[in-house]
Amino acid sequence: MKTTEGYLAAAVALFLLLSLFFPGLARAADPSPDQGLENCPTLAQLGFEEKEIWDDSGKRLGKGEADDVLARTPDPLEGWNRFWFQFNDKLYFYLFKPVAKGYSYVLPEKPRTWVQNFFHNLLFPVRLVNCILQGKLRSAGAETSKFIANTTFGACGLSDFANHLEPTAPTPTGEEDLGQTLGVWGFGNGVYLVWPIIGPSSIRDSVGFVGDRFLDPVTYVTPWYNSVAITAYSKINKLSLELGQYEDLKEGAIDPYAAFRDAYLRNREKKIRE
Amino acid sequence: MTRLATFFFLLLFSVLCALPAPAQGPQGPQATLKQGVDKLIAILDDPVYKDKSRDTEKVEKLRQTISEYFDFQELSMRAVGKPWLKFTDKQKDDLVDAFSDLLEKTYLGRIGKYDKEKVEYLQELIEGDKAFIKTMIVAKDKQISVDYRMVKKDRWMVYDVIGEGVSLVKNYRTQFAGILHSGTPDVLIQRIRDKVKDIDEGRADPTKDDIFEAKKESS
Numbered sequence: 079m080k081t082t083e084g085y086l087a088a089a090v091a092l093f094l095l096l097s098l099f100f101p102g103l104a105r106a107a108d109p110s111p112d113q114g115l116e117n118c119p120t121l122a123q124l125g126f127e128e129k130e131i132w133d134d135s136g137k138r139l140g141k142g143e144a145d146d147v148l149a150r151t152p153d154p155l156e157g158w159n160r161f162w163f164q165f166n167d168k169l170y171f172y173l174f175k176p177v178a179k180g181y182s183y184v185l186p187e188k189p190r191t192w193v194q195n196f197f198h199n200l201l202f203p204v205r206l207v208n209c210i211l212q213g214k215l216r217s218a219g220a221e222t223s224k225f226i227a228n229t230t231f232g233a234c235g236l237s238d239f240a241n242h243l244e245p246t247a248p249t250p251t252g253e254e255d256l257g258q259t260l261g262v263w264g265f266g267n268g269v270y271l272v273w274p275i276i277g278p279s280s281i282r283d284s285v286g287f288v289g290d291r292f293l294d295p296v297t298y299v300t301p302w303y304n305s306v307a308i309t310a311y312s313k314i315n316k317l318s319l320e321l322g323q324y325e326d327l328k329e330g331a332i333d334p335y336a337a338f339r340d341a342y343l344r345n346r347e348k349k350i351r352e
Numbered sequence: 353m354t355r356l357a358t359f360f361f362l363l364l365f366s367v368l369c370a371l372p373a374p375a376q377g378p379q380g381p382q383a384t385l386k387q388g389v390d391k392l393i394a395i396l397d398d399p400v401y402k403d404k405s406r407d408t409e410k411v412e413k414l415r416q417t418i419s420e421y422f423d424f425q426e427l428s429m430r431a432v433g434k435p436w437l438k439f440t441d442k443q444k445d446d447l448v449d450a451f452s453d454l455l456e457k458t459y460l461g462r463i464g465k466y467d468k469e470k471v472e473y474l475q476e477l478i479e480g481d482k483a484f485i486k487t488m489i490v491a492k493d494k495q496i497s498v499d500y501r502m503v504k505k506d507r508w509m510v511y512d513v514i515g516e517g518v519s520l521v522k523n524y525r526t527q528f529a530g531i532l533h534s535g536t537p538d539v540l541i542q543r544i545r546d547k548v549k550d551i552d553e554g555r556a557d558p559t560k561d562d563i564f565e566a567k568k569e570s571s
Contacts, residue, residue, distance in 0.1 A: 126429065126436060126437055128429075128430050128433055128434070130482075130501070131479050131480075131482050131484070132477060132484040132501075134499070134514050134517055134518075134519050134522070135517070136475065136477060136484050136486055136499060148522075148526060238493075241493065326458075326461070326462055329458050329461070329551060330454060330455070330457075330458030330459075330547075331527065331547075332454075332524070332527045332528070332531065332540075332543050332544060332547055333527040333530055333531065336526050336527040336530050337523055337524075337526070337527055339526070340518070340522065340523045340526040340527070341518045341523060344517050344518045344519065344522070344523075345516055345517050345518055347517060348497075348516060348517025348518075349517070351517075
C-alpha cells in the first residue's frame with residue numbers, strides 16, 4: 079500500500095517537473111474551453127473556418143498539425159517585459175531618434191552607408207562561425223569571399239560591392255547568429271524577454287547574443303568605455319538609416335507590445351528555418 | 353471491342369484532364385495577384401499623380417484597387433479566430449469596417465514609400481479554393497520575402513500577407529486575443545476605431561515634427 083502511494087507521489091512529482099520544462103504537456107492534459115466549439119456541427123454553416131493548408135513558410139501542414147512558435151514561447155514575465163517595452167519606446171522617441179536625426183542632418187546618407195558596411199564587415203567572424211556551426215558551408219564560403227573582397231578592394235569594408243556579385247550557385251543567406259544556431263540545434267526560445275535598450279529577445283537569443291559578443295572585435299577594444307562608445311555609435315548610425323521603420327510597425331498595432339512579440343518570434347523562426 | 357475500350361479510355365482521360373481547368377476559373381491566383389500588384393504600381397508610377405495636389409485622388413484610387421483584391425471579411429474573421437462565432441452580425445460588420453479602415457490607413461502610408469522595387473513571383477501553391485503565393489520584393493540593397501494567402505470566392509482574393517515570416521492575420525490575432533480575453537467585442541471595435549483616429553490626427557508618433565509645427569501655426 080505504502081509503495082503504491084510512493085509511486086503515485088513520484089509520478090505526480092515527475093509530471094509537475096516535466097510540465098515545468100515542457101509547458102505544452104500541461105496544456106495537453108487540460109482540455110481547452112474551445113474544444114466544444116470544434117465539434118460544433120454549425121461551424122461550417124456559419125461559414126467559419128480558420129485552418130490553414132500551408133504554414134507561414136508555405137510548407138504543407140499535416141492533419142491536426144499546428145506548430146506555432148507563439149504557443150511554444152510563454153510570456154510569464156509579461157508585466158516586466160511590458161515595462162521595458164514602454165521604457166524602450168520612450169527612449170527611442172525622446173533620445174535615440176532625435177540623436178539619429180541630428181546625426182543624419184550632419185552626415186549625408188552615402189558616408190553613413192559606408193559606416194554601416196564597415197561595421198557589418200567587422201562582424202564577419204560571427205557570421206562565419208555560426209554558418210559553420212549550422213553546417214551551412216556554402217554560405218560560410220560566400221561570407222568569406224565577401225569579407226576578403228570587401229576588406230581589400232572595398233576599402234576595409236566601407237564599400238559592400240561584393241553584395242551585388244551573384245554567387246555561381248544559389249546560396250542561402252549567411253546572416254547567422256548564435257541564437258539561430260541554437261535554434262537549428264533544437265533549443266526552444268525558453269521564455270520571451272524584453273531587455274532595456276536591446277529590445278525583444280528570448281532566453282535562447284539572449285544566450286546567443288552574449289556568445290556572439292566574444293566574436294565581435296569591438297568587444298576587445300580597451301578601455302571598456304571606448305568599446306561601449308563604438309557600439310553606441312554603430313547603433314546610432316544604423317538607426318539613422320532605418321528611421322521610420324519602428325514607427326511603421328507600431329502605427330498599425332492595436333496592442334504594440336503583443337504585435338512586436340508576435341513579429342519578433344515569427345521573424346526569428348523564419349531565420350532559423352532558412 | 354478493344355477500339356471501343358480505347359475510345360472510352362481516351363474520353364475518360366480527356367474529361368479528367370479537362371476537369372481541374374474550369375475549377376481554377378478564368379484566372380489563377382498568381383495571375384490575379386500579379387494583376388493587382390501591377391495595377392498598384394501603375395498608379396504609384398503614374399506621372400499624373402506627381403502633383404501633390406492630386407494626392408487625395410491617388411489615395412482614393414489605391415484604396416479602390418486594394419479593396420478589389422483584398423478580402424477584408426475573410427481577413428477579419430481569421431484575425432479574430434474562434435471568438436468570431438460569438439460576435440453578433442452588427443459587431444461583425446463594425447469590426448470589418450473598422451479593421452479594413454485601419455489596414456488601409458497603415459498600408460497606404462507604406463506603399464507610398466515605393467521606390468521602383470521589383471516583385472518576383474517564386475511559387476504558386478493551389479489546393480481546392482486556397483492558394484499560397486511566394487514572392488520576393490527586390491530593392492536596391494536588400495530582398496524582402498512577401499507571401500500571400502488567397503481564397504477563391506467569386507474570384508481569387510488575398511486574405512493574408514506574410515512579410516519576412518510575420519503573418520498579418522496572426523499578428524493581429526495575437527493582439528485581438530489579448531483584448532478579447534478580458535474585454536467584449538465592442539471593446540475591441542472601439543480600440544480599433546480609437547487607433548484609426550490616432551493615425552488621422554497624427555498622434556501615432558509623439559515626436560513627429562510637422563505636427564508640432566502645424567500646432568504652432570494654428571495657435
